[in-house]
Amino acid sequence: ETGVTQSPTHLIKTRGQQVTLRCSSQSGHNTVSWYQQALGQGPQFIFQYYREEENGRGNFPPRFSGLQFPNYSSELNVNALELDDSALYLCASSLPRLGNDNEQFFGPGTRLTVL
């Protein structure tokens, strides 16, 4: 059983550019959540995908968008990058059991630096 993987590990972009981050969920997990973690802060929820549909969104502007594919892998896209978008982007997968709780399994993250 493979864990959650993310690519790339590190990325440097300039203001105004667009970026795509990728996540492969743990085997069998159909739900992927994305978080942004600024330096010294806890992770902040961006959005969640369940069976290829957005299933909830945090307080992030529309230039943050995502996709989930039939194999449950996912992408996070950020348009018109701003300096404040510099952060660690974390992907987490889970297998929700209706009517029950679940835990999320996090990947190692992608460190994005916007210059």
Added chain:
Amino acid sequence: DAKTTQPTSMDCAEGRAANLPCNHSTISGNEYVYWYRQIHSQGPQYIIHGLKNNETNEMASLIITEDRKSSTLILPHATLRDTAVYYCIVRVRYGGSQGNLIFGKGTKLSVKP
């Protein structure tokens, strides 16, 4: 989701028990208490969760007070590798868009030799 309050930092001697407190006085009846930790430069790692009964697994024990307004995570024999930021989170049982985690700043636990 209810908010949690944790101390900013704590120290613990290697080999001793680490007791990390968390206040969640506004927790609702259907909200669970979850603990995650984040070792430097890694993604958060699930530790344990509970609703109202005490829980134990291979990593830690979770003690929840009878009124559920606070809890304590116990690492029975802390090692240097337990140095991390520990997050206490309360969340609803899975309910579609409400099934996300809300992280605070957590407690920075430093285990010292």
